[in-house]
Amino acid sequence: MKRKLSLLLCLLMVLASFAACAKNEESDVIKIGVFEPLTGENGGGGLQELDGIKYANKMYGEVLGKKIELVIVDNKSDKGEATTAVTRLIENDKVVAIIGSYGSGVSIAAGDIIKSAKIPTMGASCTNPMVTQGNEYYFRACFLDPFQGRVMANYALQQGAKTAAVIMQNGDDYSVGLGNFFIDAFKELTGDPNSIVDISEFQVNDSDFNGILTNIKAKNPDVIFAPSSATTAPLIIRQARALDIQSLIMGGDTWENPAVIDVAGEYAEGIVLSTFFDENDPATNEAKVFVEGYKKELGDKEPIIPAVAALGYDAYLLIRDAIERAGSTDGDAIKDALNATKDFEGVTGVINFTEEGDADKNIAVIKTVEEGRFVYIDTVEVK
């Protein structure tokens, strides 16, 4: 009896897989893969970005007369999982294009698979240059870390900083990349190769930063730059303040996450970060419409529109626009259409692509935290 039952089950499963294939061939939907970290250390940011993409799908749900279906996979903030997740999107789900990922490391890890499968991919907020370098199928909607590093170094100097300490996450492409670009820019702008007084590294899932922060305290830098995930950032901030370190603490785009304020509490006051977008300063008409609509959609979930949600929204629209103009779902056709994108009106600005496939953006928004909220300081343009 048991044996017969298991045979029957096997048969059913085989049939089910055939059924799935059959359905695929005559489908009247266009599948776009979404490749984001929904768990792990970047889970918080990944979910914000996904919400933006889902909202875009809700607003603009069709292309070429067909419905767009989002296939969402979780890369778990892990490079190994990232390759599995992308392979699954391409081979099992047969997506025509991919959006993602939050986090540069996972995006770089998936790059080769995307390149050899020729699936055009639009990164929303992965800022490391290596994501698109030498990969004609990988595009992105955001600015790059060399730019971001320079913006932050510039801001530090404007605040009168002469020395800086940098804390980076060993093995994380985003953190190490951005940290080093900041170091280069800061040395160049101060003209003093000794202006970086300390460089410390930590590892993923570390919670104790008292050791490195005590070393930094002894060197008394004007600024601490600590590009890190929203999981790690509040711990660094809290422990620094508990050790009575008075330096200005700065981070990158990942810090614009309610979890940072939530966990760091009053210690988050006065931190400075750069980001992509500010809801109070909509750059385009599309942005005005988006801010109004998305505010309603968010409700009480988040106090401000996260920049990565805006980028997720843009990434989706860019892909959809390219499919529309290509008139087909062929990978190379979409890629060529993306390259031909001209003055696309996105939420985060007017977008054109460079030869590398990066959005040609030279504007960053600098924010701080006041009374438990992210507050706009300045929009910086670097030429």
Place this chain on the structure above:
Amino acid sequence: MVLVSFETFMQQLANGISIGSLYALIAIGYTMVYGILRLINFAHGDIFMMAAYFMIFSMVSFRLPWYVSIIIVIAFTVLLGVIIEKVAYRPLRNAPRMSIMISAIGVSFLLENLATYLFTGVPKGFPDIAFLTKAIRIGNISLTVATLLTPIITIILLYVVLFITNKTKIGMAMRASSVDFETARLMGININRVISTTFIIGSGLAAIGAVLWGSKYPSIYPLVGVMPGLKCFIAAVLGGIGNTTGAVLGGFILGMAEIMLVTFLPALTGYRDAIAFVILIVVLLVKPTGLLGEKVTDKV
């Protein structure tokens, strides 16, 4: 190797004792379970993680004061530990040791994924227990009350555990079971009760560890127990797994080694976790029984 000022050194010493005593506290739970069951309870770090979430729910969602919450958290964590033992380990009592270890790894994955499913991967802030997170300054050294309190609590709990194992009837039964399971059972010792008690004590310590950990490192996410779990396992092995005093000693040494590496070899800060594993390998090669462990001949 760099020279550091006296002040920096004292601050680092305080940092080392503070993290070391947290490792020690959690390592006791590991070592007790191993001592009785010869099982490395890989789910220990995840029980610790669940305790941190219980604390968040109790204090944030139900708005209970911290002293009530701690009792509730300990109660729920103990319940979780006992249920895990009943469901995942007890049915395998007579199976080969490898099966029960694999079951432990399974429980660990189950708890991590369950937490991800229930609480999402977004880190949650640990509630502020005002008196624990208050900063105090001694000269130029800054400490929180939690930092000062943790080593004291650890030492007190160590004595409580030692008292239970050495001076009480159930403790005697525990020691007997750890020497020889079968004979202890033949002598009329209720093995199931002994094992349940072990899990009660181990989980209770994990709960207290989670509260202290959360007050110091208030970012709680489903994988928060992984690293402390591994580190405390190493601490237990270093001290001699199965030996309670050894676990505490191992915890302190490990915490101190990590912080001193950062202090004197700042270029290697990125390899701080690696030092824990290097210590583990060296101990296994040079003195597999650990610092205070006794040589055990395998039962034939």
